[in-house]
Amino acid sequence: MKTLSNVTIIYRSILADITAASGKFSRLVWNQTNCIPTLYVIDAAQKTREFCIRWNTMTMCSLAKLPRWDGIEIMIAEINEYASACGTYLIFQQLPDYDADIFETVIADLEENIRDISNEQKLSTVVQNVLLKWKEFFSISSDLKFSLEKQQGLYGELVFLKEYIELSGCSAVYLWSGPNAEIHDFYIAGNAVEVKTSSKRTNTVIISSESQLDQSNVAGDLYLVFYSLRHSKVDGESLREIVSSIQQLLNNDLNVEKEFTQKLFKTGYLVEKGDLYLEKFTLLNTQRYLVSSQFPKIIRSDLKNGISSVSYSLDLAVCENYLIDSAYFEENVLKNGDINGY
Template identity: 30%
Template sequence: MKKILKTMEMMKTENIWMSLESDTSSHTGLLYKRYDAKVIPDVFIAIKAPEKLRCIAFRISVSFSFDENQWNKLKDIKVETMPDERDKSKKFLLILLLNKQHKDIFSTLCEDLIFGVSEVASEKSLVEKLFERLAKWQSLFEKVGNQGLSDEAQRGLYGEVFFLREFLENSSDKNYCLKSWLGPERSIQDFQYSNWAVEVKTTHGNNHQKIHITSERQLDDSIIEKIFLYHLSLDVRIGNGESLNSLIDNVLESLSNSTMAGNLFQFKLLESGYYEVHRQLYEEYGYTIRQENLYKVAGNFPRITESQIPIGVGDVKYSIVLSESEEWRISQDTLFCEINPK
């Protein structure tokens, strides 16, 4: 079975770190290798010796200064600078991983970070973007200590990734599909791009036709031009059906020829709270599809919108019985024609 956080056999950063770690000669300082000449900033995958700490290194001018101490309260990550012995006019800005338990997450985040700064030309913009990401890194590392996703969160993630798999199968642009998945960021809708949005609702048990709406804005088409509702009704069984792990492995396999899309998928899984260390918690339960329904939210579709809320009323939550919404049902072909780039 394939492991999460591996798009291909191994990510590029992982390969470089393993190569550097295999060097048995005695070193003190920085062992490093250039990531890719196509990346505009000088970015290196590195090992700090003798501690053998994995890190990512950015070469900047000695004259460029910033307060590195403000970032050293971060859990499991350290920021520091080191002189470049080969060029006295340069120094390395290092982001080091202190806790080896998190090396898989660190690999994924480094790939994501390198992509994010790949076209940055100025040192000021480079450092700003790097530190902007550190706050998100920190929140991800802190979540690893939790006891995995709740049953409800597992079902919700299953529904979103299930829809993502169908989207990928019906689109020629994998990056477009991945960029539209905003559920891990707690966006108003789970998928959104340009003028459309898709809200995914996953139900199970006796009330499989009743869905819960968490905001008056979630189905409000005055905010975004086209809104669709995707409903997945599940049966949950021990040892039967498709597990969350199997679904994710299947999507990873489909993205094996697209490094950027694969890395983005891995990063969004981390944002969702899905970690390799918890994988065994999700093996037992499997899901089978009872119903799969699609609706275009328009006109008199049963919902509450922002314009209907009296002044002073907020935090609106309500339920929809989908059996009363048949006239708004659409086909998958119609949906993917509407949301794929023209």
């Protein structure tokens, strides 16, 4: 069953109590930890949401310093609707063409962070940090939902991560570099691993740049791990399910759990919105390749001046001479890395 955030529950209760076709309907909520009042507002006509925090303009940062993105309007205004909570408020307003679920997700994160501060002097910094985090998120993904291709790609990286954790321990999370916009998906004791997937009958993969299979930018060896998958709407394992299984392997290590959640966030995946990722995958086969100098590829040194950002298809059927077995890969790559030194 889907767990609703406190923010969603409040907005739904307001919607249920709307008694007119126009106007704004609101709830006042006092933070019991720091006594900061917040207002939850819904416009009856457009069904758009607002979230308002009492804001001391003398001590808080200026409006211009707050990070923002398309879909949310941020403003400062006086609100005197409630006698006990009159004053100046920072107002977050959902624009009409912006998804309510996205707005509520951002506000839920904001509300949770505000709830934890001890006094309003920290409010300005907390708000700035939360908004900056979400601005970065939406620079990666404009929506909460993933395409099939993006879900499949992330699933492949998580399959590798899970196998690595099971073999070497939960600190393997720190060696997952894909979410950090690194060239390769994993860096392990000087070696690098690139993960590719396909749910088609052919073992053809997309290489997204001239650097991705360039072993010259790796101190040790470069490996390509390929997962052949079956895709289904009803049968297999979803992103939410594999994320949950990895979380169970982390042994309640709060630092590693935080690292894992933050890296998922950088990919555009939200743990609390796992029900959005509905595609299911079944692992059919795994192939591992050593990307040597003779391995079929396009690298930077092959390109003429002025040519860059090359993307190409690679048929792995012609790469059989570079296959390595799982035992070799485990002994020489996964077990060879100093996982505690990251």
